[in-house]
Structures are given as structure tokens and as C-alpha cells.
Amino acid sequence: MTARLDNVAKSFGRTVALHPTTLDLGHGVIGLLGPNGAGKTTMLRILSSALPPSQGTVVVAGHEVTGTHAERTDARRRIGYLPQEVVFPRGMTTFGFLDYIAVLKEWTLTAARHAEVRRVLALVDLAERSTVKVKALSGGQRRRLAIAQALLGDPDLLILDEPTTGLDPEQRASLRGLLSGRPGTVLISTHQTEDVSALCDRVVVLDAGRIRFDGSVADLLATAVGRVHQGPSAASGAMQTWRTGTGLIRSVGGSPAAGSQAVEPTVEDAYLLLRSSAPEGATA
Amino acid sequence: MTTHIPSPALESYVAADPGLDDAAVWAVEVHLENCAECRARMAEMAAPPLLALLDDVQVAIDRGVRSGPGPVRRHPWRRMVHRWAVWSVVPWIVTVLSAVLAAFLLDRQFPERPSLVLLLAPVAPLAGLAVAWSRRSDPAWEITAGTSRAGLEMLFRRTVVVLATVLPPLALAGWRLGMNPALWLLPALTFTAATLLLGGRIGVDRAAAVLGSAWVLVIVVPAITSADLPVVIRSESLPVWALAAVIGTVLTLLRAGDHQRAPR
Numbered sequence: 001m002t003a004r005l006d007n008v009a010k011s012f013g014r015t016v017a018l019h020p021t022t023l024d025l026g027h028g029v030i031g032l033l034g035p036n037g038a039g040k041t042t043m044l045r046i047l048s049s050a051l052p053p054s055q056g057t058v059v060v061a062g063h064e065v066t067g068t069h070a071e072r073t074d075a076r077r078r079i080g081y082l083p084q085e086v087v088f089p090r091g092m093t094t095f096g097f098l099d100y101i102a103v104l105k106e107w108t109l110t111a112a113r114h115a116e117v118r119r120v121l122a123l124v125d126l127a128e129r130s131t132v133k134v135k136a137l138s139g140g141q142r143r144r145l146a147i148a149q150a151l152l153g154d155p156d157l158l159i160l161d162e163p164t165t166g167l168d169p170e171q172r173a174s175l176r177g178l179l180s181g182r183p184g185t186v187l188i189s190t191h192q193t194e195d196v197s198a199l200c201d202r203v204v205v206l207d208a209g210r211i212r213f214d215g216s217v218a219d220l221l222a223t224a225v226g227r228v229h230q231g232p233s234a235a236s237g238a239m240q241t242w243r244t245g246t247g248l249i250r251s252v253g254g255s256p257a258a259g260s261q262a263v264e265p266t267v268e269d270a271y272l273l274l275r276s277s278a279p280e281g282a283t284a
Numbered sequence: 285m286t287t288h289i290p291s292p293a294l295e296s297y298v299a300a301d302p303g304l305d306d307a308a309v310w311a312v313e314v315h316l317e318n319c320a321e322c323r324a325r326m327a328e329m330a331a332p333p334l335l336a337l338l339d340d341v342q343v344a345i346d347r348g349v350r351s352g353p354g355p356v357r358r359h360p361w362r363r364m365v366h367r368w369a370v371w372s373v374v375p376w377i378v379t380v381l382s383a384v385l386a387a388f389l390l391d392r393q394f395p396e397r398p399s400l401v402l403l404l405a406p407v408a409p410l411a412g413l414a415v416a417w418s419r420r421s422d423p424a425w426e427i428t429a430g431t432s433r434a435g436l437e438m439l440f441r442r443t444v445v446v447l448a449t450v451l452p453p454l455a456l457a458g459w460r461l462g463m464n465p466a467l468w469l470l471p472a473l474t475f476t477a478a479t480l481l482l483g484g485r486i487g488v489d490r491a492a493a494v495l496g497s498a499w500v501l502v503i504v505v506p507a508i509t510s511a512d513l514p515v516v517i518r519s520e521s522l523p524v525w526a527l528a529a530v531i532g533t534v535l536t537l538l539r540a541g542d543h544q545r546a547p548r
Contacts, residue, residue: 069541076432087423104431
């Protein structure tokens, strides 16, 4: 097991961002889904050690993030973290920014550090842009640069908060290839359900600071089987309906209209259905 | 005595003879790693197309290494500035330097009044500390806060930069006014240590605001209104300031873990 949150909770004043939560993160790619305000970013910040929990313990690769100074430092050596929003220091080049972060990650030997920076630049396909100022990069390139800093040192636990935001389809596919081949644990918070279905071995759905689902993608899909229909008219009581490219109306949930047929659900369908069944007051 | 690879075995290895079993291949390779003579013999045995291919690969690798991306060569000073400077402190530096200059000029003009340089010295580094360790001044705070060197080490580096900026003008002003350097230095160091210590609990910027406000309200304002030099900045208080600076620094080091979180 790479990481574990044990009875971890976080409150900001009276606002509970994360209710007491226990979660084991084993090897593989794990998707974290949830609406805005569900507590995803709070959970990721706690796991990355940037934010202390109000209660509970966090252990990464055998080192307690919530423990002593030395334990936390050991844990940090094994974590790579991509925040949701990254603002880059002014005036730095692509290489210079990664070099700076590598220094903060204790890469003290210059030759080894530069080799590591080149390695991660190549991984995110920015090797040719290494001498360019960060401000001259496109949005997608900046996102890839932010991902590159998380990859420095080949961490055991890679925490990515919405990594595919701003990436074009080709770059997203490339990132999927990069992440799927990684050893250790990759935890991805995303709104892109197609990323989850394409990449993740396991999915955790967080809602109003509580875990609503934790299982395989297949298990999540199974919860929606027989509840998604397509036909000439919308299902009554459906939580979401839309007209597809074929002219038929796809309904998620509800009672199917005459002439409708059950279709194979997607992760998005299953997620929407799960959200619709949230207990009163559990939605953000 | 050194035993070299027999020629038939080496020829089989070069020809990738399938009759050579794994153990024999492994033994040949281990020997080749450590024997330049056998490597030279093997090179002579290699077929010309293979040698030409190896040359081509070497040339291509050399070309790639030469033309590949590398770090931008910078002057050490520029590299240091980019790595450790926090540009948002520039307006603050200008403000503090102006305040020290104004205090110096007023002290020169009104030598019978309590020294403004001495009254300003304890709080002069505080604004810099507040700016140097806050989310607003470090755009990449969420990344840096999660790195293994984040925490007191990084805070100390920035504190040193702040002190290196603030103390020279104070020293210059104190020297020109003929003051004992300990009179302004010890209070400044004590308040710096206290800000770091308290900052671990409530945030460095809040600690700076609390301590700075307290000093101004309790010491500066009464001193200016009464025209008496407060006892806390007289020579007899120096041992207390020295003790407080040491205790504050030791406690800050002992509470290093408090600073391992993101700045507030």
C-alpha cells in the first residue's frame, strides 16, 4: 500500500470540507470524481502534506505525513503533487523553473539534477521548449510543465489535481500513456469522466466531504446498467436528457419512454446517477 | 595470470552463434566489461557493416547530445536572483529604506528626542518577513509547500535575505548617529525570532502584524508623546534583549515542524 488516510477530517472554521474519511491507496491509477466543493482538493492537499488535517493520520510509503518533522520530510520525498492552479514565478525559463523545484526537492548535485530535469521535460514533450520563458508557453504547455515538476524524482505517490485541464486530445492521450505506465500510485482528481474510464483501475467518488463510492470502474458502471435509455422521447423523471447525434434522446435514470432501449452506460452516466441518489443535504 | 576469452568463443559471441548458451554469453560479457584487450579483439572480429553501424550510432548520439536542450547558462548572480528572490518584496524594501532614512534625518534634526532609529529597529524586518512568507508573495506556494526542503530552512533563507536588506541601512544610520550597535541589532533579531516563533502557530504575516502593532502601541507612541527614551531601548536592557533573542531562536528551531505547512 502506498498511502493511507485514517479517519482524516478537515474543517475551516465551521465549514466541514472533509468528514472523517479512511482510504487506502494501493498501486495503480485511481480516479477521484466529485462535484465542485466536494472536498477533492482538500483531500489532495492533505495527502500532499501542504495542508494539515484537523484530525486523523496520513501515511505515505510508510512515513507519517502527520507525524514528526523528519517523518513528514521523508514522506515528501516520495510525493509528487500537481495543484489545481499553478502560478509560475516571473522571469523563469521552463528549465529554470524545474531546476528550482528540483533544488527544493533536494536534488543538490547539479549534473544529476539537470539530467532529471531533462528527463521530465522529455516525458511531457517539452524538451524543445526548455530555454523558453514560461510566460511564452501556451496554456497546454504550462500545464505540462506543471505536470513535469510533479514527476521530478519519480515519486511513489503522484497526486494530480485536474491534470488534463487545458490539454488538447492528443496531449491528453499522451498523458494517459505516461501515467498508465507508471509504477506506484497515481491519484487523479478530475471532472473528465472519460479520463477515468480510459485510465483508472479504481474510482473514488467524493461528495460533500464524504466518500460516496469506492470501487473499480466496472463496479461503478454496473450500478448504472439498465438505467440509461435511448429512444424517440425522454424518460419521465430522468435526471439528465439530451439529444444525441443520431437524433435519439438519451435519458439517464427515470422510467423509459415507449420505444426506448437500454444502452450501455458510461462512467459519466453512472456518476450522474450516483449523484442523483445522494442523501438529502449531501450535495455540495 | 590473466585468462582471456578463447578466440573460438569470442568468434561465436560476435557471430551471435545460437550454440552459445546463456551462461557462456554471460561469462563473455562479464569478461569484456573488464578487459580492454578482449574488447579490442572483438572489435577486430566484428564485421565491417556492424562497425560502420556502430560509428553511425555514436556520431548520431554525439550530435544529439550537442544539439539537445540544456540549461540556460546564467551568471551566478542572476541564477541566485531567479532562485531565491521574491519580487513582491521590492515595494516593501523601498518603504523600509525610506522609513530608516526619515528616522535618521529626524534623529539628526532633533537629537534631544527619543531616537526614531532605535524605535524603528525592532519592527523594521517584520514587514519583509510577512511578505516573504505568504501565499500572496509566492505564486508557486502550493508546490513549494509540499517539497522536502519547505519549512524552516526555506523560511530561514528568506529571513536572511530580509535581514541582509534591513540591517545595513540600520547599521549605517546607527554608526552615523554614534549608537552602540547592540542597541538596534538585538531588538531587531529578537523581534525577528519572535515573529518566526509565533508565525508557526498563526502565520508569519499575522505574527508580524501582531508584534509590530504591539511595539508601536506600547513603546513607540508613548515614547514620542512623552519625549522620554523608553527603558527597553536603553543600554541597561541589552542583556534582556540578548537573552530573549537566544531563547526566541532556540524555540523557533525546536518548533521547526510548525513551519512545514503551506504559508497562510
